[in-house]
Amino acid sequence: MSTRTSALDAVVFGVDIQSGDVRGDAPSYALVVYDGEDVTRDVVSHRKLRRLIEDEEPAIIATDNMYELAADKDQLIHFLGSLPSGTKLVQVTGAEQPEPLSRVAKRHGIPYGKDPMQEAEAAARLAAHNVGHEVSAFTDTTEVKVSRGRSTGSGGWSEDRYTRRIHGSVRKRAREVESALEDENLEYERDAREAYGGFANAVFTVQARPQDIPVSRNRSGDVRVEIERERRDGIEFQPLVKRRDHVVVGIDPGTTTAAAIVSLEGEVLDVWSSRTSDTADVIEWIVERGRPIIVAADVTPMPETVEKFRRSFDAAGWTPTSDLPIDEKQHRTREEPYDDDHQRDAMAAALYAVDAHEDQFERIAEKLPPGLDRGEVTARVVAGEESVEAVLRDLDDDEEPEEESAEHEPRELTEEERRIKDLERQVDRLQSHVGTLEGRIEDRDDRIDELESKLSLARREERTQVRKDREVNRLERKANRLERERDEAREAVEDLEGKVERMKALWKLDHSNFSDVSAKKEGLVPVKVIEKFTKGAIREADEQYGIAAGDVVFVRDASGAGKSTADLLAGFEPRVVLKQGGLSEIADEILFDEEIPVGPADDVAMQEVDELAVAREDDVEAVIDDWHERAEERERDRKASMVDQLISEHRAGDNEV
Numbered sequence: 001m002s003t004r005t006s007a008l009d010a011v012v013f014g015v016d017i018q019s020g021d022v023r024g025d026a027p028s029y030a031l032v033v034y035d036g037e038d039v040t041r042d043v044v045s046h047r048k049l050r051r052l053i054e055d056e057e058p059a060i061i062a063t064d065n066m067y068e069l070a071a072d073k074d075q076l077i078h079f080l081g082s083l084p085s086g087t088k089l090v091q092v093t094g095a096e097q098p099e100p101l102s103r104v105a106k107r108h109g110i111p112y113g114k115d116p117m118q119e120a121e122a123a124a125r126l127a128a129h130n131v132g133h134e135v136s137a138f139t140d141t142t143e144v145k146v147s148r149g150r151s152t153g154s155g156g157w158s159e160d161r162y163t164r165r166i167h168g169s170v171r172k173r174a175r176e177v178e179s180a181l182e183d184e185n186l187e188y189e190r191d192a193r194e195a196y197g198g199f200a201n202a203v204f205t206v207q208a209r210p211q212d213i214p215v216s217r218n219r220s221g222d223v224r225v226e227i228e229r230e231r232r233d234g235i236e237f238q239p240l241v242k243r244r245d246h247v248v249v250g251i252d253p254g255t256t257t258a259a260a261i262v263s264l265e266g267e268v269l270d271v272w273s274s275r276t277s278d279t280a281d282v283i284e285w286i287v288e289r290g291r292p293i294i295v296a297a298d299v300t301p302m303p304e305t306v307e308k309f310r311r312s313f314d315a316a317g318w319t320p321t322s323d324l325p326i327d328e329k330q331h332r333t334r335e336e337p338y339d340d341d342h343q344r345d346a347m348a349a350a351l352y353a354v355d356a357h358e359d360q361f362e363r364i365a366e367k368l369p370p371g372l373d374r375g376e377v378t379a380r381v382v383a384g385e386e387s388v389e390a391v392l393r394d395l396d397d398d399e400e401p402e403e404e405s406a407e408h409e410p411r412e413l414t415e416e417e418r419r420i421k422d423l424e425r426q427v428d429r430l431q432s433h434v435g436t437l438e439g440r441i442e443d444r445d446d447r448i449d450e451l452e453s454k455l456s457l458a459r460r461e462e463r464t465q466v467r468k469d470r471e472v473n474r475l476e477r478k479a480n481r482l483e484r485e486r487d488e489a490r491e492a493v494e495d496l497e498g499k500v501e502r503m504k505a506l507w508k509l510d511h512s513n514f515s516d517v518s519a520k521k522e523g524l525v526p527v528k529v530i531e532k533f534t535k536g537a538i539r540e541a542d543e544q545y546g547i548a549a550g551d552v553v554f555v556r557d558a559s560g561a562g563k564s565t566a567d568l569l570a571g572f573e574p575r576v577v578l579k580q581g582g583l584s585e586i587a588d589e590i591l592f593d594e595e596i597p598v599g600p601a602d603d604v605a606m607q608e609v610d611e612l613a614v615a616r617e618d619d620v621e622a623v624i625d626d627w628h629e630r631a632e633e634r635e636r637d638r639k640a641s642m643v644d645q646l647i648s649e650h651r652a653g654d655n656e657v
Contacts, residue, residue, distance in 0.1 A: 014124025
């Protein structure tokens with residue numbers, strides 16, 4: 001919430017001219033180094049001051065007059081451009097119309113003396129308390145230029161490889177810079193000029209200050225990187241804090257503390273509340289937004305917490321004659337936004353305090369001469385209980401001895417000095433023009449090299465294109481041939497895999513074991529296992545180990561089979577079907593019609609080996625023989641039934657006659 005300098009994170013240089021003149025030879029400066037706690041004093045030359053700034057990189061260089069560090073605007077801009085990226089130049093006495101340093105120091109309670117060392121210390125302490133304006137000649141836009149670090153030569157056929165290498169190095173470095181900017185999520189625009197083999201240069205316009213850009217200026221071999229901050233049209237002043245006007249503050253204490261900032265004209269400037277902030281946080285928030293004249297509460301008497309805030313700012317206090325009702329507070333703040341009731345109460349207290357002092361503020365404003373700070377006089381009259389006349393006399397007394405020191409305009413140059421300045425500017429313009437012309441010549445040479453290289457490249461490409469087409473056709477024919485061979489090889493592999501699976505099944509069958517069978521395993525027959533009497537299970541068994549005519553088939557669950565399932569199994573023409581469970585009538589009828597023996601699996605001694613099984617040949621033959629006996633009996637029964645039916649039909653016909 002605060003940008004206040006502390007002894008832990010920054011150093012401030014306070015500077016005031018000790019002797020001599022910045023426009024003359026060898027001026028000396030009173031230098032005070034302040035870190036928030038300790039103060040170091042020294043008298044240094046202009047050269048040593050610049051060296052200390054470069055070595056120490058202070059957060060702020062504070063002065064009461066920026067033209068004590070530079071003779072004129074051009075030198076001041078050059079001085080600002082030479083500062084380290086994290087260093088600010090701050091004029092603590094104001095912007096275009098600065099105040100006397102004595103008045104600023106007195107207003108903020110900073111010790112002041114007319115000795116240059118004392119003025120330097122006062123400037124350092126004021127800047128450390130965020131008093132003053134930053135002097136700026138540059139925007140927050142930075143230009144990063146990646147270009148060639150050496151000339152590409154005179155061109156010609158022998159320079160192709162050399163030129164391509166340099167341009168390739170520029171392109172590679174430009175991509176590294178772009179990647180670094182994207183990693184930091186910086187907004188930028190890139191303008192790259194392509195050349196033979198890569199880039200002739202690439203310019204990145206980055207919306208950030210140099211210290212925020214993860215790229216440094218350097219020159220290495222074929223590439224150089226230059227960083228230049230964009231210049232403003234002139235000198236600009238930025239206050240170190242958003243607002244330092246005199247204000248009225250309303251406080252609502254409690255578990256949630258709220259504060260409201262209102263201008264002397266009754267405009268709500270800011271409002272805030274927090275459950276976790278302590279007194280120091282609230283004071284810091286108020287200090288960043290203004291200088292309180294009045295601290296107000298919405299209840300009477302003033303709560304002790306609000307009284308502490310009032311004493312901290314040495315401000316006047318205000319409370320209503322009785323506690324403000326909620327409906328009146330709501331009405332007074334109806335046109336202002338707020339997040340909670342605490343903010344509303346703090347805002348209402350400040351607004352009612354402004355209403356109560358409105359007539360007094362107007363009387364003070366009527367008595368002030370033009371150009372005088374109304375807030376300063378109002379603060380001393382309201383909070384300090386002084387008369388307007390006494391304050392005006394005191395301010396007049398302060399201004400008289402300071403008139404000369406408040407002058408910030410550079411002195412008038414002599415005729416000789418003006419002539420020298422004109423010549424120097426003329427030399428700068430001519431040198432700049434020469435540089436521009438040299439750049440144009442270099443660009444044209446680059447363009448010639450680029451066109452010659454493109455012509456050479458086009459001829460080489462034309463000569464190789466026919467060879468490339470022939471090679472492509474040859475490779476395509478070879479690829480087609482290899483694809484056909486691959487497909488044939490895959491089919492062969494599939495066939496071999498099927499043979500391997502069948503050989504595995506035979507191996508399993510051959511290595512089966514019965515404890516009551518001789519070592520030679522004679523009299524065994526393989527059994528193909530089908531888990532269920534369904535078409536899916538039949539097909540799955542056929543895919544795994546094949547079902548051929550004459551095989552012994554074991555259906556582990558024979559229930560539920562229909563006509564199509566029985567037809568599918570009958571189509572394999574098994575030798576016998578061993579079953580567990582009941583068989584449907586339709587399935588039994590189809591298998592019987594196809595003369596496929598069916599018998600219970602319990603009558604056969606089987607041993608399963610993984611997906612297959614083996615059984616005794618004698619048991620299988622016994623089941624088949626038993627089925628044949630039952631089939632003959634079933635056939636006799638069927639024929640007898642048919643004879644009986646024919647006799648019945650014949651008798652029925654005779655009766656009808």
